[in-house]
Amino acid sequence: MKREIPPFTPSDPGSRQQGESFPMHRSSEWWANALLRIAVLIYAVGLAAALFTRAGSALGNIALMDLGWAHGTIFLGERIAATLVLLAALSVIAYPTCVALLFVAALTFAEGLAAHHFLGNPYAEYTPLAYALRYTAPLALIPLVVSKRIVPAIRWRRPTAAWVLRVGIATVFVIHGLEALWLHPGFIDLIIGSFRNVLGIAVSESNAGVMLRAIGVADIALAVLLVYRPWPPILIWMSFWGLLTALSRPLSLGLGSYPEVLLRASHVLAPIALWLLYHPRLRR
Amino acid sequence: MNSLYNKFQRLAHGCRAFVFILPASLGMVVAGFAVPAAQANGIEHQRVLWMENPAHEAVVSWSTREAGNDHRIYIDTVSRGGDPEAYADRVGTFRDGAYTMIPEDEAWAEPAYYHHVHLDGLEPSTTYYFVIASDDAISEEFHFITAPAGDEPIAILFGGDSRIGGREPYDHNDRQKMNMRMAALLEENPQIIAFAHGGDYCQRAEWRYLDPWLTDHELVRTDAGRLLPIIPARGNHDMQIGFEEKFAWPDRERDYYFSTRLSSEVALVTLNTEISLGGDQRNWLEGELPGLRSEVRWLFVQYHRPAYSSVRSLQDGAGRRNNWVPLFERFNVDLVCESHDHALKRTMPIRAGAPDPENGIIYIGDGGLGVPQRDPDPDRWWLQDPGFAKSAHHVHMLEFGRDRKRVRAFGMNGEVLDDFTLTPRMIAVE
Numbered sequence: 001m002k003r004e005i006p007p008f009t010p011s012d013p014g015s016r017q018q019g020e021s022f023p024m025h026r027s028s029e030w031w032a033n034a035l036l037r038i039a040v041l042i043y044a045v046g047l048a049a050a051l052f053t054r055a056g057s058a059l060g061n062i063a064l065m066d067l068g069w070a071h072g073t074i075f076l077g078e079r080i081a082a083t084l085v086l087l088a089a090l091s092v093i094a095y096p097t098c099v100a101l102l103f104v105a106a107l108t109f110a111e112g113l114a115a116h117h118f119l120g121n122p123y124a125e126y127t128p129l130a131y132a133l134r135y136t137a138p139l140a141l142i143p144l145v146v147s148k149r150i151v152p153a154i155r156w157r158r159p160t161a162a163w164v165l166r167v168g169i170a171t172v173f174v175i176h177g178l179e180a181l182w183l184h185p186g187f188i189d190l191i192i193g194s195f196r197n198v199l200g201i202a203v204s205e206s207n208a209g210v211m212l213r214a215i216g217v218a219d220i221a222l223a224v225l226l227v228y229r230p231w232p233p234i235l236i237w238m239s240f241w242g243l244l245t246a247l248s249r250p251l252s253l254g255l256g257s258y259p260e261v262l263l264r265a266s267h268v269l270a271p272i273a274l275w276l277l278y279h280p281r282l283r284r
Numbered sequence: 285m286n287s288l289y290n291k292f293q294r295l296a297h298g299c300r301a302f303v304f305i306l307p308a309s310l311g312m313v314v315a316g317f318a319v320p321a322a323q324a325n326g327i328e329h330q331r332v333l334w335m336e337n338p339a340h341e342a343v344v345s346w347s348t349r350e351a352g353n354d355h356r357i358y359i360d361t362v363s364r365g366g367d368p369e370a371y372a373d374r375v376g377t378f379r380d381g382a383y384t385m386i387p388e389d390e391a392w393a394e395p396a397y398y399h400h401v402h403l404d405g406l407e408p409s410t411t412y413y414f415v416i417a418s419d420d421a422i423s424e425e426f427h428f429i430t431a432p433a434g435d436e437p438i439a440i441l442f443g444g445d446s447r448i449g450g451r452e453p454y455d456h457n458d459r460q461k462m463n464m465r466m467a468a469l470l471e472e473n474p475q476i477i478a479f480a481h482g483g484d485y486c487q488r489a490e491w492r493y494l495d496p497w498l499t500d501h502e503l504v505r506t507d508a509g510r511l512l513p514i515i516p517a518r519g520n521h522d523m524q525i526g527f528e529e530k531f532a533w534p535d536r537e538r539d540y541y542f543s544t545r546l547s548s549e550v551a552l553v554t555l556n557t558e559i560s561l562g563g564d565q566r567n568w569l570e571g572e573l574p575g576l577r578s579e580v581r582w583l584f585v586q587y588h589r590p591a592y593s594s595v596r597s598l599q600d601g602a603g604r605r606n607n608w609v610p611l612f613e614r615f616n617v618d619l620v621c622e623s624h625d626h627a628l629k630r631t632m633p634i635r636a637g638a639p640d641p642e643n644g645i646i647y648i649g650d651g652g653l654g655v656p657q658r659d660p661d662p663d664r665w666w667l668q669d670p671g672f673a674k675s676a677h678h679v680h681m682l683e684f685g686r687d688r689k690r691v692r693a694f695g696m697n698g699e700v701l702d703d704f705t706l707t708p709r710m711i712a713v714e
Contacts, residue, residue: 053597054661064626064656065449065487071595071626071658071675119488120520122558185560189603192562205563253602 029158032276033144037092039137039269040104044082044089046262051082055259058114058127065118081107092138096145105135122184129175136168137266140273162277165270166230169238170223172267176245177219180212187212190245193252235275242267325421326350328396329498332513334478335533336542338431339408342513343533344416347383347396347498352419355380355399359414361407366415366425378402378534383491384525392492400532408433426509431477432547435686439475440546441466441512442586443679444482444623445651446497447521458677459654461696463503466679469694471506473681478544479504479512480552482623482649483519483588489526498530515544517554519588519623541565543572550684551580553617555587555608557624562607569608573615581708582684583617590622592647594629594660594673605637612645616709618689621680623651627660628693629673630702634666646671646706648691652678676701 051057060078063069085107088100108131115127123130143160180187191208195201203211219241225234246267249260329347344357358364358371368374379400385393399418406412409432416423432438443466448459470476486493505511516531518540531540539559544552553572559565576583590596591604612620613635633644647666650673660673667673678701683690693702 050597053599054593054595055597055600056595064658065447068449068656071656075659119523122523185558188560189562189607192560193603193606196562205560205567208560208563253599253606256597256599256602259599 028276028279029144032161032273033141035269035273035276036137036141036144036266037096039266039273040092040101040141041089042262042265042269043108043134043137044086044104046259046265048082048086049259049262051078053259057081057111058118058120058124059111061118061120062114092141096141098142098146101138101142101145105138108135108138122186123179123182126175126179129171130179132168132171132175133266133270134263136164136171137270140164140168140270158277162230162274165274165277166226168266169270169274170226173219173223173226173238177216177223180216180219182216183209183212190248190252194248198251230274230278232275232279235271239268239271239275242271325423327416327418327421327423329502330416330423330426330511331498331501332428332511333531333533334431334513334515334544335536336544338478338513338515338544338546339433340404340406340430342403342406342412342428342430344401344403344414345530345532346399346416346418346423348399348418348421349394349396350419351380351382351397355401355418357401357414357416359403359412361410361412363413363425363427364415366422368415368417368422371413371415375401375403379532381529383494383529385491389490389492393495396491396495398529398532402534406430409436424509426505426511428511428513429477431545434547435549436547437475437683437685438477438547438550439473439681439683440478440480440515440552441469441476441679441681442480442482442621442649443651443653444517444519444588444621444649445484445626445655446481446500446653447484447486447493448654449656458656458696459497459500460503462653462677462679463500465694465696465698466504466512467506468698469679469681470504470510470512475683476512476681477546478515480515480554480586480621481517481653482586482621482651483517483557484521484623484651484655485516485519485527485530487521489522489524489530491526494526494530515552515554515586516540517586517588517623518556518558520558523558538565538568541568543576545580547684548579549581549686551576551583553583553585555585557587557589557604561603566607566611569611573611573617577615577617581686582689583615584619584621584682585612585617586621586649588622589624590647590650591620592622592629592631592634592666593625594627594650594664594667595625595658598664609645616643617645618706618709619682619691620645620647622647622649625650625660626652626655626658626675627673628652628676628678628701629660629667630671630693630704631666632668632671639665639668643709646704648680648693648702652676670704672702674701678702 057078060074063074085104088103091100112128112131115124140161143157188208191211192203195203222234246261246264249257326348327346331345333343355377357375358368359373360371364370377399383396383398385395408430411427411429413425413427415425446459486497539556541556542554591601591609593600627650629650631647632639633641633646635644657675659675662673677696678693681692689706691704692700695701
């Protein structure tokens with residue numbers, strides 16, 4: 001199998017030796033690192049916006065239905081959790097630590113598992129996979145920011161982060177592609193609503209279904225291609241598509257859906273970060 | 285691993301049955317609660333389903349623990365005391381089968397089989413007496429009353445969210461209490477002709493949850509054996525195949541959205557919030573409402589997820605508000621019944637996203653047929669006086685008269701939690 005990760009070279013600022021200087025450049029790894037931190041922060045803001053406006057959580061639903069907690073306690077717990085995630089994400093911007101990143105990733109993964117258990121939404125059983133980028137984005141940051149004492153082999157940092165992101169992006173595209181092929185009713189309404197509100201075009205449910213099937217095939221094909229080789233055009237398209245699908249929420253349902261866009265920040269920024277990780281240099 | 289897990293589940297279930305269910309059942313009997321028991325003759329879960337034309341059509345359904353070969357009902361317009369040979373008609377099933385079971389069900393529930401009989405050509409406002417027969421087993425006599433074709437005063441019960449809390453499918457006292465409240469209302473108010481359920485019957489439409497729901501539903505009947513037909517909406521926890529096995533209708537045209545003519549002057553539109561809101565369903569609604577509005581005095585709607593939540597964020601209802609509410613307002617729907625949030629609410633009259641005391645639409649419900657209740661947010665503008673919201677189990681009784689419609693919400697102990705009246709709208713349809 002072909003090795004797709006470009007080897008590090010002395011010209012790569014990410015692996016520059018002491019004494020070398022690239023005053024006009026920042027390493028592509030630096031930019032990837034920065035983008036992922038921003039993605040985590042935007043996600044945390046979206047989570048706080050959702051939970052403080054009573055969007056509710058699957059973990060909260062389990063606490064209510066399975067554990068018999070009082071709803072007031074659950075709502076308080078959700079706000080505390082959202083605040084902690086927001087503080088952790090803010091700390092990641094200034095001083096990233098494994099603990100903070102793991103906390104964000106673990107809580108997000110737990111929410112996905114809770115949705116899988118609780119159901120209540122179409123294809124909710126696949127939520128842990130649909131949320132993959134929400135927790136792989138902070139996980140991918142860990143090898144980029146972790147102390148050299150913990151991961152001494154610097155040459156493994158970037159490939160590890162890149163592979164975590166590749167798996168996360170591919171997973172999200174495969175699951176959303178499958179849900180599109182299965183004609184997720186929410187996706188149908190996003191198409192109908194966005195076309196109606198933005199273009200003034202009435203799309204029938206059957207035509208929306210045709211579009212969804214095409215989208216589903218494209219999503220899965222792109223995910224497979226990404227795993228095979230992370231070509232830049234694929235990554236740029238994935239970022240654009242992540243932005244478009246995130247924006248389809250407010251375009252279809254109104255500006256009140258802005259938390260849904262923020263929660264999907266990693267869908268836009270992670271493909272760009274991955275592209276940067278595979279390219280040795282980005283000029284300022 | 286799965287096998288080991290299932291064995292553990294069975295063992296745990298056995299222990300729970302011994303240490304919890306048995307004493308709990310004894311306790312409830314002592315306390316005066318009725319505990320529905322499996323029928324000695326093997327015929328369980330008797331129920332009647334209404335969809336579009338309840339003056340002339342119904343589906344009678346039941347369950348058995350054995351597949352059996354010959355399933356039918358004997359029916360007449362006169363009580364025959366349960367003697368099958370004495371009834372005027374015998375009607376066979378249009379669908380029989382095993383309730384779908386998944387491995388998780390096996391630890392909790394015994395397999396069972398559904399049977400559905402379609403009754404067509406019924407007479408309006410008529411009491412139909414019937415017994416159910418599966419092979420040699422014969423049920424006691426039950427009866428239900430068809431909807432009127434004329435303008436008689438009628439009432440219906442409305443409620444949603446009868447799924448129950450707890451980790452186990454059998455922690456369901458609150459649902460039983462609400463079912464007994466509905467039975468009491470039916471005894472006291474014989475003009476009640478149906479029970480519109482706003483969805484979320486149980487935790488999932490899987491057999492370990494459906495079985496106790498169906499057993500509990502046996503409480504919603506009078507001492508004389510009158511069954512209250514269900515008009516079902518589908519909720520977000522009803523998406524498994526068990527829902528369609530529970531509520532079957534022959535040659536059902538649409539995915540559980542339909543209109544029901546409860547009398548010549550009352551129509552109920554049931555919508556499905558779990559499929560596309562803006563596609564075929566919206567087109568159907570846009571085509572259905574003008575005709576109904578021009579024909580009936582009282583037009584109301586039920587569905588599961590709310591447009592105006594009492595608990596969750598306003599944004600949660602954006603899809604309903606964008607796709608359906610403009611049609612409700614255009615065709616002057618009288619009342620909208622919602623569920624899902626686990627609280628009791630009545631909104632202010634709302635039109636175009638703002639209070640409109642003169643022409644607005646009131647949204648009621650939010651679900652309280654046994655589900656653990658949440659704390660609503662009373663500061664929302666749509667819940668201000670005369671609207672309100674509170675955490676309380678409840679069922680609504682909607683009474684349709686010639687000059688007014690009375691809406692009352694009853695709590696678990698029969699207390700009146702809400703009471704208001706509506707007058708017929710005199711606004712012309714566009």
